[in-house]
Amino acid sequence: xxxxxxxxxxxxxxxxxxxxxxxxxxxxxxxxxxxxxxxxxxxxxxxxxxxxxxxxxxxxxxxxxxxxxxxxxxxxxxxxxxxxxxxxxxxxxxxxxxxxxxxxxxxxxxxxxxxxxxxxxxxxxxxxxxxxxxxxxxx
Numbered sequence: 001x002x003x004x005x006x007x008x009x010x011x012x013x014x015x016x017x018x019x020x021x022x023x024x025x026x027x028x029x030x031x032x033x034x035x036x037x038x039x040x041x042x043x044x045x046x047x048x049x050x051x052x053x054x055x056x057x058x059x060x061x062x063x064x065x066x067x068x069x070x071x072x073x074x075x076x077x078x079x080x081x082x083x084x085x086x087x088x089x090x091x092x093x094x095x096x097x098x099x100x101x102x103x104x105x106x107x108x109x110x111x112x113x114x115x116x117x118x119x120x121x122x123x124x125x126x127x128x129x130x131x132x133x134x135x136x137x138x139x
Contacts, residue, residue, distance in 0.1 A: 005043065005052035006074065008113050009065050013040060013057040015110045020044050020053065023091045024076075024115075046076070065111065073106070073114035073139075081105055081119040082130060098133035102126050106139035114139050 010016040020026045026044040029052060033040050038059040043052040053074060078084040081099040088107060089095060097106035102124035105117045 003051050005054045007054040007056055008071075008074075008109075008111065009056045009058065009061075010109075010111050011061065011064060012110065013042065013055065016055055016057075017042065019093075019110055020055070023088060023093055026053065071113070073116050075116040075118060077118050077120045079120055080124070081117055082124060082127065084117060085130070094136055095133070096136045096139040098130050098135070099124075100126065100131050100133060102130075108137075108139060 017028070021028065021044065026046060027048075029043045029045050029048055031040065031042045040057045040059070042055040042057070044055065045052045081102065081104075085095050085099055085105050093107055095105055095107060097104070099105040099117070099119070103119045107115050107117075109115065
């Protein structure tokens with residue numbers, strides 16, 4: 001068995017693509033438009049051939065999607081969690097659960113889907129300003 005992708009529904013495709021590509025650094029691997037069904041599927045990955053995030057954009061969806069607890073979060077490993085979180089902050093992304101422990105952080109997408117970042121390998125030594133940062137909202 002091989003993991004292929006996870007799907008998330010998005011309210012604003014352009015905003016979500018900006019978030020996942022320009023802020024997180026994922027690349028668009030493919031896109032399918034279904035005019036009869038009035039929806040678009042956009043597949044994103046860290047690199048071609050890797051597991052994907054499938055963004056589903058329903059063209060006529062006007063109401064926000066519900067915030068169910070049945071979907072937990074997406075998770076990505078990063079080479080340096082401090083540098084990655086700083087890069088996200090520099091791009092205007094709020095770090096909701098800062099990497100105080102040198103190991104884990106959380107943010108949310110524009111559609112309020114939680115994303116977890118985990119330090120690749122061993123935890124980094126605890127350092128400021130991360131060690132003193134408080135959580136923001138829910139993640």
